Amino acid sequence: IAPYHYDETRVGAMIRDAQRKSLKVKNTGMAVTLDIGNPEDIHPVNKVDVGKRLALWALAKDYGKAELVYSGPLYKSIQVEKKKIRVYFEHVGSGLMAKDGDLTHFEIAGNDKIFYPASAIIDGETVVLESDKVKKPVAVRFAFYNTDEPNFSNKEGLPASTFRTDNWQISTEDIEDEE
Numbered sequence: 001i002a003p004y005h006y007d008e009t010r011v012g013a014m015i016r017d018a019q020r021k022s023l024k025v026k027n028t029g030m031a032v033t034l035d036i037g038n039p040e041d042i043h044p045v046n047k048v049d050v051g052k053r054l055a056l057w058a059l060a061k062d063y064g065k066a067e068l069v070y071s072g073p074l075y076k077s078i079q080v081e082k083k084k085i086r087v088y089f090e091h092v093g094s095g096l097m098a099k100d101g102d103l104t105h106f107e108i109a110g111n112d113k114i115f116y117p118a119s120a121i122i123d124g125e126t127v128v129l130e131s132d133k134v135k136k137p138v139a140v141r142f143a144f145y146n147t148d149e150p151n152f153s154n155k156e157g158l159p160a161s162t163f164r165t166d167n168w169q170i171s172t173e174d175i176e177d178e179e
C-alpha cells in the first residue's frame with residue numbers, strides 16, 4: 001500500500017504492517033512502495049518499479065537466484081540499551097542507508113504508550129534510536145502514518161517496510177492531523 005491521504009488516520013500504515021506480517025505465510029512476497037507513491041493519488045503512476053521489485057522477489061524465491069537482494073530492510077527485533085533502542089533488520093543487502101540526509105519517520109515510546117519522533121542513526125546493520133522525551137524506551141514505530149514517505153533503504157535501493165514493535169491498541173480516528 002503506497003502512501004495516501006485516507007480518511008482515517010493510520011489505516012494505511014496498519015494495512016502495510018499487516019502485509020509485512022503476512023510474509024511468514026509460505027509463498028508470499030511483497031514490494032514496498034513507500035518511496036514511489038503519491039499521497040494525493042491512490043493509484044500511483046510508477047508501476048515499473050513495483051514490477052521490478054516483485055520480479056526480484058520471484059527470481060530469488062521461485063527461480064533460484066539466491067544471490068539477489070530482493071527485499072528492503074524488514075524489522076527483525078529490538079534491544080533496549082539504557083535510553084536508546086537498537087533495531088535489527090533482515091534483508092540489509094550490502095548495507096543500510098538514508099537517502100538525502102538523516103533517517104526519517106522513526107518514533108519511540110516508553111511505558112506511557114506515547115510515541116515521539118526519534119533521532120535515528122545507522123550503526124552497521126542496525127539503527128539506533130533515541131528521544132529526549134523518552135527516558136526508558138520500550139517500543140518503536142516506523143512509517144506509521146498514512147502519508148509517510150521515509151528515506152530508509154538498503155544500499156540496493158529497496159525501501160524498508162512499515163513496522164511497529166508494540167501490540168498496543170491503535171485508534172484510527174482520534175488523531176487530529178497526520179505528520
